[in-house]
Amino acid sequence: xxxxxxxxxxxxxxxxxxxxxxxxxxxxxxxxxxxxxxxxxxxxxxxxxxxxxxxxxxxxxxxxxxxxxxxxxxxxxxxxxxxxxxxxxxxxxxxxxxxxxxxxxxxxxxxxxxxxxxxxxxxxxxxxxxxxxxxxxxxxxxxxxxxxxxxxxxxxxxxxxxxxxxxxxxxxxxxxxxxxxxxxxxxxxxxxxxxxxxxxxxxxxxxxxxxxxxxxxxxxxxxxxxxxxxxxxxxxxxxxxxxxxxxxxxxxxxxxxxxxxxxxxxxxxxxxxxxxxxxxxxxxxxxxxxxxxxxxxxxxxxxxxxxxxxxxxxxxx
Amino acid sequence: xxxxxxxxxxxxxxxxxxxxxxxxxxxxxxxxxxxxxxxxxxxxxxxxxxxxxxxxxxxxxxxxxxxxxxxxxxxxxxxxxxxxxxxxxxxxxxxxxxxxxxxxxxxxxxxxxxxxxxxxxxxxxxxxxxxxxxxxxxxxxxxxxxxxxxxxxxxxxxxxxxxxxxxxxxxxxxxxxxxxxxxxxxxxxxxxxxxxxxxxxxxxxxxxxxxxxxxxxxxxxxxxxxxxxxxxxxxxxxxxxxxxxxxxxxxxxxxxxxxxxxxxxxxxxxxxxxxxxxxxxxxxxxxxxxxxxxxxxxxxxxxxxxxxxxxxxxxxx
Numbered sequence: 180x181x182x183x184x185x186x187x188x189x190x191x192x193x194x195x196x197x198x199x200x201x202x203x204x205x206x207x208x209x210x211x212x213x214x215x216x217x218x219x220x221x222x223x224x225x226x227x228x229x230x231x232x233x234x235x236x237x238x239x240x241x242x243x244x245x246x247x248x249x250x251x252x253x254x255x256x257x258x259x260x261x262x263x264x265x266x267x268x269x270x271x272x273x274x275x276x277x278x279x280x281x282x283x284x285x286x287x288x289x290x291x292x293x294x295x296x297x298x299x300x301x302x303x304x305x306x307x308x309x310x311x312x313x314x315x316x317x318x319x320x321x322x323x324x325x326x327x328x329x330x331x332x333x334x335x336x337x338x339x340x341x342x343x344x345x346x347x348x349x350x351x352x353x354x355x356x357x358x359x360x361x362x363x364x365x366x367x368x369x370x371x372x373x374x375x376x377x378x379x380x381x382x383x384x385x386x387x388x389x390x391x392x393x394x395x396x397x398x399x400x401x402x403x404x405x406x407x408x409x410x411x412x413x414x415x416x417x418x419x420x421x422x423x424x425x426x427x428x429x430x431x432x433x434x435x436x437x438x439x440x441x442x443x444x445x446x447x448x449x450x451x452x453x454x455x456x457x458x459x460x461x462x463x464x465x466x467x468x469x470x471x472x473x474x475x476x477x478x479x480x481x482x483x484x485x486x487x488x489x490x491x492x493x494x495x496x
Numbered sequence: 497x498x499x500x501x502x503x504x505x506x507x508x509x510x511x512x513x514x515x516x517x518x519x520x521x522x523x524x525x526x527x528x529x530x531x532x533x534x535x536x537x538x539x540x541x542x543x544x545x546x547x548x549x550x551x552x553x554x555x556x557x558x559x560x561x562x563x564x565x566x567x568x569x570x571x572x573x574x575x576x577x578x579x580x581x582x583x584x585x586x587x588x589x590x591x592x593x594x595x596x597x598x599x600x601x602x603x604x605x606x607x608x609x610x611x612x613x614x615x616x617x618x619x620x621x622x623x624x625x626x627x628x629x630x631x632x633x634x635x636x637x638x639x640x641x642x643x644x645x646x647x648x649x650x651x652x653x654x655x656x657x658x659x660x661x662x663x664x665x666x667x668x669x670x671x672x673x674x675x676x677x678x679x680x681x682x683x684x685x686x687x688x689x690x691x692x693x694x695x696x697x698x699x700x701x702x703x704x705x706x707x708x709x710x711x712x713x714x715x716x717x718x719x720x721x722x723x724x725x726x727x728x729x730x731x732x733x734x735x736x737x738x739x740x741x742x743x744x745x746x747x748x749x750x751x752x753x754x755x756x757x758x759x760x761x762x763x764x765x766x767x768x769x770x771x772x773x774x775x776x777x778x779x780x781x782x783x784x785x786x787x788x789x790x791x792x793x794x795x796x797x798x799x800x801x802x803x804x805x806x807x808x809x810x811x812x813x
Contacts, residue, residue: 455772472760
């Protein structure tokens with residue numbers, strides 16, 4: 180590793196915000212050297228506690244995350260926020276939202292916020308989010324809060340890397356518990372009913388309880404339900420307490436390490452798959468892919484045999 | 497290829513329902529020989545027209561698909577339905593729903609229905625759905641209708657393989673156009689407002705129009721909006737007409753082939769990635785992955801270097 184990178188890494192570890200921002204950008208955009216950077220940072224990770232928060236659009240995730248961040252700051256913990264915002268050409272709010280939220284904490288270097296869009300890479304968002312979390316972890320943040328919209332597999336994958344997962348529901352959004360993406364309810368370590376001053380909060384609570392009665396978790400934990408009104412700061416303290424409870428439980432039952440190993444098993448497989456795909460793409464250039472695709476579309480070639488041939492070819496090289 | 501498989505393939509092509517069901521099961525569950533089967537069937541595909549229908553849970557997709565199926569049957573077209581149902585331990589409705597729906601068409605071998613759950617394979621559902629569609633296509637179905645819940649990237653990938661994509665919205669479900677998964681609105685060739693006798697149908701229509709005014713499609717097509725009340729069969733004919741219109745447009749502008757090539761480009765990359773992943777998994781057994789994961793969790797090993805080493809190792813072998 181050259182001297183510049185060494186200096187850079189020391190700056191990141193010392194909490195230098197500009198060095199951190201540059202490191203995150205390089206990792207997020209897969210700039211040359213991103214993987215060397217992660218290799219160098221990895222040994223300095225493992226101290227941050229990672230919290231995943233997910234919920235439907237409009238559930239008040241950002242507001243709740245802001246409240247939690249303030250809570251941890253009062254406790255002198257440093258905070259990194261990764262807001263994963265699946266933008267579309269129609270909505271495209273990630274960058275704007277980021278700027279607005281940054282203003283809120285402009286004078287506090289103890290809070291670092293980064294928005295990420297789902298644009299781009301095929302299934303790569305969960306992986307990039309994990310890598311950004313690694314950088315934040317190495318920078319010495321005590322808490323990393325990852326917020327995502329709970330609508331798809333990407334989001335399930337993202338929150339899976341968290342030590343503690345909070346699923347946020349709201350009353351009366353047509354957002355019946357049943358319509359939440361399959362797989363989201365199951366990953367909740369804690370449920371939050373936000374905007375709980377609205378009509379229907381009790382109904383949401385009953386629905387969660389009903390679901391819980393159908394299924395018990397392998398680890399024996401029953402996810403508590405915390406009611407909040409994030410816009411007024413109501414329930415933030417209780418949520419932080421519920422998070423601390425679950426963290427103690429994980430520690431007491433020695434579950435944190437086990438969870439971590441399981442998570443790394445899945446991440447390793449994904450990383451291997453991505454690495455292999457890069458290899459394929461290096462071998463089969465875009466022009467060939469297009470030509471093959473045309474031959475398949477004309478039914479002159481069957482894709483199943485073609486894939487076998489390409490994979491064999493790579494193996495031989 | 498042995499004699500049995502040859503016979504089997506001829507049965508599938510002749511439209512034998514039992515042979516078809518067995519072929520689909522083998523492909524869906526990746527039974528030994530599944531890829532040989534697809535290789536043999538592929539040359540006989542390309543005739544079916546594939547329609548993708550997606551919408552939030554409760555939007556009435558199944559009912560609408562049933563109505564469309566009946567409509568095509570009246571026109572003497574054979575129909576295959578693939579219902580992709582992301583079930584969770586809590587909901588788990590795929591199999592039940594399948595049985596109920598099958599009864600509806602029990603006496604008509606011209607309609608074949610198959611439900612698939614999202615359970616299992618990492619990101620593999622879109623691929624399996626495409627492979628099942630290949631089998632149905634080879635079996636001589638004129639129309640293949642694929643219905644999915646429009647909540648995640650999987651679903652976007654699934655409908656991408658369709659020639660025509662229908663996005664189904666409903667009024668007053670808290671299902672504002674804005675809250676639909678990013679990427680879903682953009683893929684609509686036709687919008688359906690189902691349950692359009694409910695209050696709020698005009699509002700949904702206005703919202704779609706507003707979005708369309710912000711963005712024009714590269715292919716110059718403006719997705720029409722069809723209002724239906726699927727439970728009463730209202731609007732089915734109009735929807736079928738809108739589908740036929742778009743099919744004519746695709747043909748006239750020679751877009752169908754182009755779309756097909758683009759789709760195959762993406763599918764090829766995915767197939768190559770999956771094939772490489774299988775190679776990795778054959779090389780790195782589960783036990784090693786677990787051991788590596790533990791070492792990473794203990795921070796004794798960095799995953800980025802490890803992945804490079806494994807990929808290099810595979811290359812050398």
